Structures are given as C-alpha cells and as structure tokens.
Amino acid sequence: MSSDLGYANLAHTVPLWQQVRPDFPVTERLIYLNHAAVAPLVRPASDRMRWLAEDACLHGSLHFDEWLAAYESLRTAAAQLIGAHRDEIALVKNTSEGISTVALGLDWKSGDRIVAFREEFPANMYPWQRLAPRGVAIDWLSIYDPLDAIDRAARGAKLLAISYVNYLSGHRVDLNAIGEICHRHGVFFFVDAIQGLGVFPLDVQKAHIGALAADGHKWLLGPEGCGILYLRREWLDRIEPVEFGWTNVAGFADYASRDLTLRRDAARYECGTLNTIGIFGLEASMRYLLMTGIERVGEAVLALSAQLIAGARSLGYEVLGENHPNTRSGIVTIRREGTDSRLLVSRLKDAGIIAAPRQGYVRLSPHFYIAPEEIAQVLEQLSEPPLGRAVTTI
Numbered sequence: 001m002s003s004d005l006g007y008a009n010l011a012h013t014v015p016l017w018q019q020v021r022p023d024f025p026v027t028e029r030l031i032y033l034n035h036a037a038v039a040p041l042v043r044p045a046s047d048r049m050r051w052l053a054e055d056a057c058l059h060g061s062l063h064f065d066e067w068l069a070a071y072e073s074l075r076t077a078a079a080q081l082i083g084a085h086r087d088e089i090a091l092v093k094n095t096s097e098g099i100s101t102v103a104l105g106l107d108w109k110s111g112d113r114i115v116a117f118r119e120e121f122p123a124n125m126y127p128w129q130r131l132a133p134r135g136v137a138i139d140w141l142s143i144y145d146p147l148d149a150i151d152r153a154a155r156g157a158k159l160l161a162i163s164y165v166n167y168l169s170g171h172r173v174d175l176n177a178i179g180e181i182c183h184r185h186g187v188f189f190f191v192d193a194i195q196g197l198g199v200f201p202l203d204v205q206k207a208h209i210g211a212l213a214a215d216g217h218k219w220l221l222g223p224e225g226c227g228i229l230y231l232r233r234e235w236l237d238r239i240e241p242v243e244f245g246w247t248n249v250a251g252f253a254d255y256a257s258r259d260l261t262l263r264r265d266a267a268r269y270e271c272g273t274l275n276t277i278g279i280f281g282l283e284a285s286m287r288y289l290l291m292t293g294i295e296r297v298g299e300a301v302l303a304l305s306a307q308l309i310a311g312a313r314s315l316g317y318e319v320l321g322e323n324h325p326n327t328r329s330g331i332v333t334i335r336r337e338g339t340d341s342r343l344l345v346s347r348l349k350d351a352g353i354i355a356a357p358r359q360g361y362v363r364l365s366p367h368f369y370i371a372p373e374e375i376a377q378v379l380e381q382l383s384e385p386p387l388g389r390a391v392t393t394i
C-alpha cells in the first residue's frame with residue numbers, strides 16, 4: 001500500500017479528510033458525491049491494480065503466488081471487517097451473485113415464507129420473487145415499520161432479507177435489533193450490505209446474520225465486479241452451491257481428480273477463475289479502510305450528511321426519509337418543488353459536482369474524504385434558482 005497515514009502524529013491536529021486527501025486524487029478535479037453509485041478508486045487500490053496489470057503484461061502468471069496471497073488477504077480483511085472467520089468468506093463477482101447463491105441454494109419447500117421490504121433495490125427483491133414457482137411466498141413490509149411489525153412478520157418465516165442502508169433514502173436499519181428478532185424466531189437473516197459496508201460498523205455475530213453480500217465498488221472504494229459473500233459456517237452444508245465449476249471442489253488443484261467433494265470453506269461457492277485484478281483492488285481498498293478505522297470513517301460521513309441535510313432544508317428542499325441520527329447514512333436525497341432533478345444534476349456536473357438523479361430526486365452521497373467546505377460549495381450551487389423550464393417533479 002502506498003500510503004502511510006501517520007495518524008499517531010496527526011490525529012489531534014488535522015481533520016481526517018485532510019490527512020487522507022492525497023489518497024483521493026479525484027478531489028483535484030471533482031467534488032464527488034456519488035459513492036452510492038460507483039466510487040472513485042482510492043489510490044492504493046488503483047496502484048495495486050496497475051501493478052498487477054503491468055506484472056501480468058511482463059510475466060503472465062509467473063507470480064501466481066502473489067495472486068493466491070491477494071485472495072487470502074481479501075478473505076481475511078473481509079472477515080475482519082464484519083467479525084467473521086475467513087472460512088466464511090466467498091469471493092463473488094457482485095452483490096447479486098451473492099444474493100442468488102443464497103436464494104437458489106437454500107432448501108425451499110412449498111409454503112415457506114420470506115419477509116422482504118418494499119423500498120429495496122431490485123437486487124435484493126428479484127432473487128426472492130423468483131422463488132414463487134417453488135411455492136415460496138413473500139410478506140412485504142416497509143423499512144420504516146417499527147420493530148414489532150417485523151417481529152410479527154418474522155414468526156414462522158424462513159428468511160428475512162433487508163439492506164443495511166437503503167439505496168434511495170439512505171435509511172440505515174438497526175441490524176442488531178432485526179437480527180435479534182430473526183434469531184429468536186429461527187429465521188435466516190440475510191443482509192445486502194453494499195450501501196453500508198466500509199462506512200458503518202457491522203458485526204455478523206452480534207447481528208446474528210446468516211449471510212451477507214456486498215460488491216466493492218461503492219463505499220468500499222474498490223473496483224466493480226468484485227465482492228464478498230459471507231455465509232455463517234453452520235449453513236455451509238445447508239446451502240447448495242448452484243453455480244458449479246472446477247474450483248468448487250476440495251481437490252480443484254488436481255485436474256486429474258474426479259472427486260466432487262466440496263471445499264471445506266465458503267470458497268465452495270466460487271465457480272471457476274477469480275477476478276484477480278478486482279481482488280487486488282478490493283483487497284487494497286478494504287485494508288485501507290480498516291487501517292483508517294471504520295468508526296472514524298462513519299463519524300466523518302455522518303457529519304457531512306448532517307451538514308447536507310440542514311443546508312438543503314434551509315434552502316427549501318425536501319429531504320427523503322426520516323433522517324434520524326441513528327438511522328442516517330452517507331446518502332442524502334433531496335428535491336424541491338419546481339426544480340427538475342435531472343437539470344439540477346447536470347448543472348452540478350457542470351460545476352464539477354457529481355451527484356445522481358434518482359426517481360425524481362437528487363441523491364448526494366459523500367464519503368469521508370470530502371471537506372465540509374466542499375459541502376458548503378455544493379449548497380451554494382443548490383441555492384441557485386432552477387435552470388431551464390420548471391418541471392414539476394414526482
């Protein structure tokens with residue numbers, strides 16, 4: 001890793017965003033508030049990926065040992081990040097593959113019931129809905145429902161699936177409380193963690209999580225197409241690997257073997273050659289965040305989102321969701337009567353500010369390296385009268 005943050009000396013004098021700034025060259029050109037979509041790579045991730053590209057160009061697979069070391073290091077980093085064991089981590093190509101692995105691999109029976117949530121991103125809906133032909137029903141709740149509604153719905157259910165942080169409103173659920181309910185009722189607890197992992201602490205033991213999936217390209221500051229799937233150890237023998245190839249089996253290194261015995265760990269869900277360059281990137285970005293400290297990252301992100309919410313409200317914007325300090329995240333989603341969100345996003349872009357139009361709103365998602373002064377600049381842009389023809393938003 002290229003950066004030595006030297007926190008011991010700086011911690012009390014220089015704000016965190018300023019300490020880490022050299023690791024985010026994107027800040028030289030843009031105010032990047034789109035981590036809920038695709039993050040810029042943190043410098044060490046980009047360095048590692050460039051190193052691999054060059055090494056593979058010059059030497060092919062000669063340094064394969066380094067590839068194996070990167071795979072192992074990503075497994076242990078991911079385990080550390082969520083309080084798991086490296087045996088419980090599979091390397092996957094995205095969140096959806098992780099979710100599908102669980103949805104397709106569980107032993108469903110006609111009459112089984114799932115608790116799911118209306119506001120979810122499709123990745124955490126469609127795989128469960130596709131189980132309908134097997135006789136699996138879904139109880140739809142809202143992520144804003146009180147815990148006792150979740151408690152009632154969970155009774156007798158087989159699985160509950162929710163996102164740590166909602167992709168649109170940024171609502172962050174209390175995983176420990178929902179996990180306790182699932183544990184008490186014997187419900188398998190699945191978490192789509194992509195909008196929270198890397199920013200907020202997450203402990204799979206404390207939250208009684210059965211499985212969790214997240215790609216690395218958002219808050220983890222890694223590349224696209226490389227993610228993790230956590231599967232609690234006791235479920236490994238109860239979730240069938242559905243995607244199957246030569247690497248799911250214990251003897252995969254012996255090509256003459258015809259033994260189908262599965263690998264003993266969660267790597268049994270890995271089907272074929274891995275995304276080595278992606279793994280190099282994600283390993284570096286995850287270790288970077290671990291070294292920085294997730295608590296400190298989360299505090300910085302919450303301070304930025306609080307600043308955005310207060311500023312946007314004072315400018316007459318409606319802020320989507322509850323925005324209670326305990327349920328807030330790095331996502332702030334706003335709209336204003338008479339302001340077309342697409343026009344606004346494009347005007348922000350002209351000013352070098354990257355945000356996303358989402359369902360009639362503007363979604364802003366700053367990570368911890370953004371300066372409070374930059375949020376002030378964004379608010380200044382938001383205060384400008386609407387550009388072009390006024391269009392009523394939904």
Ligand SMILES: Cc1ncc(COP(=O)(O)O)c(C=O)c1O
Nearest residue numbers: 094095096121123163167194215
């Ligand atoms: C909650 C949630 N889940 C999943 C994804 C993406 O899934 P995948 O990693 O499969 O592309 C997103 C992306 O916006 C998301 O917000």
